[in-house]
Amino acid sequence: MKIISVDPFYLRMPDISTAADGTQDTLLIRIRTDSGIEGWGECDASPLVSIAVYCCPMSHGNIININTSLIGETLDGPDDIIRLRDKVLRNALDIQQIQHAYSGAEIALWDILGKHLEQPIYSILADMTDTPDIPHPKLPYASVLFGDTPEDTYNIATELKKQGYRAVKFGWGPIGQFDEDYDIALVKAAREGMGEDAQLMVDAGVAYGTSFELAYQRAAAFLEFSLVWLEEPLAPDAIREYYKLTSSHPGIPIAAGEGCSTYRMAEDLVVNGGIQYIQIDTGRIGGIMPSFQVRELAETHDIQYVNHTFKSHLSLSAALHVFVTNPAFELLEYPAAGSQLSQSLVSNPYPIDDDGFVRVKELPGLGVTVDTDAIREFLVSVSIDVGQESIFEQSQL
């Protein structure tokens, strides 16, 4: 097959707030081949900045855009995905945004390849890496924002419990914005709302910056609530502080990694930061292959791999294929509250089965179908002119 088109689509809700809700907009990438097969991927990244990486004029041999690297290329097997990744990254050596932008295209290439080979992506990955080709159910955890107050948080928790969630993560919003008592009250409310049996995680949303002391104090204060993990108490780059925190054995496993935009950043967090859960966003790190490499790293280091997903079920699917064949990685971040855009993006989202688990779809490629009719109303037309030249015009969705 030859790649004949690579098209980004910027979609967004009519109103955008500063809430840490990544479903308010999105960037989809559609790739088409001369065989008639098309594939889709989603980036968890700034849509406009990432679109620029698909169309920016060449600056020199190290700043060449993604479309130039991909269009006209051959895609017949998994080796081509590796080869194209290497080509794209080499051509964009000096474009910092490259992994965020390329993630959607890389996922779309896997989607095409799976449809072409009539295999689910996890199965192609298993063949490639000579690992077991058996998918396992994952326990979905609802990933929601803290309410503005402990009372709101309690109400959200009881509602999620009613919906049947056995694992929930609360994050961002007010945590870390006031004092220790407030943070404790928030976590206490979440635990009380969910009950003692639920798995509960807390995402501090980088609130304690580079302060090991604050992070350690909070971890100690949260001990009584039996958290599965405390997530991102520190800034993504604060590797030395992560090491201080994890090596002082705070009694709660530490999770981080959603900010990893390269494999090395993940490796740095695991090897030098000493975290216990590495959380990878397939839509930021450059797609499925680098995510799979972090999964292998987690296996080697005997820590937990878990997805970071705060987008649609298109992203959820890409995330799931990466680690569905390893039953030791039990949890799946499952966006439980999202915008209408996010919820209508695919026509066949992943249900939670009656036993409370999520299972990968035994369908070719990603296994989800983008509902272009449902999301067209959210499409934002982008046009970019540089000099006298139109370098980006919106394609039809």
Add this chain to the structure above:
Amino acid sequence: MKIISVDPFYLRMPDISTAADGTQDTLLIRIRTDSGIEGWGECDASPLVSIAVYCCPMSHGNIININTSLIGETLDGPDDIIRLRDKVLRNALDIQQIQHAYSGAEIALWDILGKHLEQPIYSILADMTDTPDIPHPKLPYASVLFGDTPEDTYNIATELKKQGYRAVKFGWGPIGQFDEDYDIALVKAAREGMGEDAQLMVDAGVAYGTSFELAYQRAAAFLEFSLVWLEEPLAPDAIREYYKLTSSHPGIPIAAGEGCSTYRMAEDLVVNGGIQYIQIDTGRIGGIMPSFQVRELAETHDIQYVNHTFKSHLSLSAALHVFVTNPAFELLEYPAAGSQLSQSLVSNPYPIDDDGFVRVKELPGLGVTVDTDAIREFLVSVSIDVGQESIFEQSQL
């Protein structure tokens, strides 16, 4: 002072080639304040992708553009530069391109502050950090591309020697593209052209990827040419391979770092990669302050700090202020061949003094003046529409 405008300018030569020549285009940032003072900075980054970071629509609280973060803000002292950096990076937590884009603005803020305080930037940095406030001359090394053949390389070297350069770095172009004999012939030609007394550096331009073996073999093969350093034999992210290379003591100091877009990437190369020269581009890592922090890291680890500069003398000036007060760091990357755009960008470039050294200008701020009349012909007008809204229109230069 209040910041009243932040304007990016995309400038480029009429013809752009794939050569690794970063002077073919550039991105300037101009910031104006209500006091009438304006400052300038230059990014070594994709102009279009970086412009998008100045104007992209908000996605949520972690994707907020630079203009929104800066306009209306106060700038009165160095603490404001730190505060604004923290604000910009926090607001753009999920924009991978943020450091590349922000570099120009951060440099412009220093330029403004220096003019406001009537101090050169190096002197403000010395006050801030309680370090000696005495600038020292630097030995400029010409930074040029290898010729396409050993013969061409020899001719370039003899020409540079005639011009009086006592230190030269050859890089990119054919090195690593053919076989070991060709690589050796290139380096031999450079040495023969420069003569035995010159300081000679080789930049392999990431040609050996993640191959420790190739990198080690070349380092061994180049031993006889008495190189000051071998630069970037490996991919920027190949930290483990860098460690293998440096810890196997190849006999040639290893240099790397131009790809560092965060302080942590530099720290990772130094602490975990074991390199002997850390090369920082002030126009990529987020500006002057993070570069200064890497300088301090180099001092702590007793290795060499050296600038990476392949842009105009505006960038050279920003780079020089960072480390001019430490005489132990002797060398200065000095672009010896550059486009007409790059060479005419400032009206008062840094000369090489009669004794062969470059000295910082004892002028407020950066100490160089952007020659807007000379570069106006290279301005590329950019316009970006998102939905019905024009989100970027080119300002007057």
